[in-house]
Amino acid sequence: MGNPQRVSMSMPLLEVEGLTKHFPVTIALFPRRQIGWVKAVDGIDFAVSPGETLGVIGESGCGKTTTSKLILLQESPTSGAIRFDGEDIAGLAGPELMRYRREVQVVFQDPYSSLSPRMRVGEIIAEPLQIHTDLSRAAQQERVAEVLDLVGLRPEVAALFPHEFSGGQRQRIAIARALVTNTRLIVLDEPVSALDVSIRAQIMNQLEELQARLGVSYIFIGHDLASVAHISHRIAVMYLGQIVEMADSLELCEKPLHPYTQALFTAALPAHPDDKREKLTISGEVPSALSPPSGCGFHPRCPKAMSRCAVDAPERKEVAPGHSVACHLY
Amino acid sequence: MVSLSPQTSAAAAAIGRPPIAWFGQFRGLPLLPLAILVPFVLIAVFADYIAPYDPTEPVAGMKIFIPPAWMQSGDIRVLLGTDFQGRDVLSRLIFGARVSLIVGVMGTVVAGGIGTALGILAGYLGGWADQVIMRLTDAWLALPALVFAIFLATMVGPSMWNIIIILGLVYWTRYARVIRGEVLSLREREFVKLAEIAGASSTRVIRRHILPNVLNSAMVLASLTIGVVIIAEASLSFLGVGVPPPEPAWGSMLADGRSMLMVGAWWLTVLPGLCIMMVVLATQLLGDWLRIRLDPQLRNL
């Protein structure tokens, strides 16, 4: 079965253009002086179509968490736009804002702190319904049972408390909650990283099945290349607040173009002891976001850096259909 | 330390908890504190039926300063003796329990209510609300509690309810501080963020997510505060600004009895003092047990 490439080519569901978020860094004295900026997200563009999974991969400091916060309206962008169904979400208020909140949800990494400990599972899942609809109690319970069934849990679990469930089951509950209001886009922030290996596969399969059935889109943020590549249709590779490469998942695995992407592949763990091991092409650590390198952010660690790279920051250009990369080599 | 998996640490936690031998638990309930408190509560509730005499009137046909029954010149009809007006000490202690417990509990409720509400607002809303409330708390804490209580009491005049409100106003600050701290960390927990992302209003988040999770701490704090409030009430009565006579209160019994020590009537101070001590001790132990029982470590399981 696997991941059906049944992606709608119509208008993108979510579109991000030139999205930037700079955090001012101040000295906490009186008067507050600003000493610089942390360019958490520095001008990114991408789009997610209905029924599609966009994978976002990157290491610490790449900006993926901030990007998800911007999409979820937990932070407001310094510049740039996020459009949902063609409408800019920045100015949303009142019923429009509620509509956005109803259709865009999130599943976090830690299953042990995403569920309110003193609420029953049924109440937790029903909460978005209570906020957005005026369904009767009975209708709510019906819907809760529906989504519980979708994620493979029995309707009786609605009466229990979160602490009676294992990590994997809690994540299912979190997913159920994310789906309950006919959500169209779910941001999944490392949803399986905290789970046992055998449970990870269960949840990944479940997510794929739900997408095939409901046509919901995902933004799947992760750090494990193999998992992200498995579930995503397209992948965006982020480094220091920018998208350095974006391509179809399979295309990226066959032909990674950006040296950072290539480094991620060489750094990835093998699936078998005899798998060909390429020499690691990267050294050093991710530089501090407070003082990023000039020109291309990756050049100090890049094995193929040229003199130009320290001066000019490369623009992301399409070099093959659906495959774009931000690198002077191309 | 090495991080054990949730399963293993759950097993370890459930098994290796330190024995709370102090309380001699029976079916999970702390024996000692309850053995003291339950009788006192019952006595306070049924005072009208239990007390042998009217606590405000001298006992007919009895002398003043009769010592407790087991003493030499004691009388079995006045088990714990009579005071300087010939009133039955036992009856006064029984009715005094009512005052102490009511004031103690209600005062704590008022203090807890104000403090928790302010703590939640400060912690969740942050910004200027936080600043204002915290500065208020700081200023309030700077006031010497008892002096302030006395001041207020002399202003509004003593009566049971006034005392309750006054004590509530004096002791809310400890709640505000602690609850605010809890809310600050709760606010960052993912389930709260999820509620916000789902579009829940602040009121809703506070009501459904924040409040239930701070109740534990509030309860522990409350049980520890009852003792303090009871002693405060006793002190106020002792100083003459508590619940007014002739309503018996342990504190005023202490005050009255103080000058009687000279005459050798030790039971007029020792007995009320013992009662205060036992009740306060019991509430403190109860609070301690609650704290261990409601340990946040167990909350994650």
Next chain:
Amino acid sequence: MTRVLYYMEPLLEVTNLETHYVSFGGARVVKAVDEVSFTLNEGETLGIVGESGCGKTTTCLSIVGLLPPAARIVGGHIEFAGKDLAQLSQSEMRRVRGAQIAMILQDPMASLNPLFSIYTQVAEPAYYHRSIRGRSLRQRVRQLLDAVRIPSPAQRMREYPHQMSGGMRQRIVGAIALAGGPRLIVADEPTTNLDVTIQAQYLDLLKELQQETGVAVIFVTHNLGIVARMCDKLAVMYAGKIVEAGAVRDLFNSPQHPYTKGLLGSMPKLGSKEKLFAIPGQPPDLASLPSGCAFHPRCTEAMPRCSTEEPGEIRVGGEWRARCWRAEPQYGQSAKGLDVDAAVGS
């Protein structure tokens, strides 16, 4: 390739180790480690793989003598360099720890003392266990920091843990581990919190250090990829027992135990959209294990026998053993025959 040293007998031999978590009064017993046996030779790397609650961390803590108060070794032997570690007292263990056996933990911030300088912390094992002093000590620390590829070691020595990144801290922890010149390093998920590229660098480093110093390593992890990269031997644990153990290639090529097969099948392979094999069900509660084979409720190949009789260790060949009735010769096990559709999507 690991350097095979000539050895007379194994460096570490664990036989039927039993570690239990006991409640006060003995009312509740959790068998965290149940009849665990394995051997490790000089310079070898053993991977212990399993999920939460399988007992891998407790096994390591038992070897190193750092069990929490509620846990106790109730049986078995841990033969190391001629001594049975299970029998040693705390003070005797202290002499072994640091000097002969070192441990690397998951969270470097928890392993490093924020109040002491890097120098102090790296020097400590060398100071106490090798009695190196003064200028030789400083040289040793420099050597160690060089060995773990810390740039400008002379300057870094004087810094404090909070001034370093996660990856660097983990290297410092590695340096501390090596400082006493141990023969065995027990590493419990040392790279779980590290970024992917940092993890790769760290693992490369570890491999090199192993080749240079000949130290043996026990790698505890839930990630089979790390095992594929780093280990010579593998022991798979489930519910406190080792369910399969042997050479890494053997287990990856034709795993005998269904749990091993399941773990291998659930790893997403780069560039493949093949549906993942998901082991159904949940890891068991150690306090109430199923009867017979602990894995049978989740096993796609379970037979009626599995729910009543607990399998012993079946020898598959050489050092390769599996705790599974299916491993018996009459079942003619070949490579991976996983029933993917039966278990998928549960």
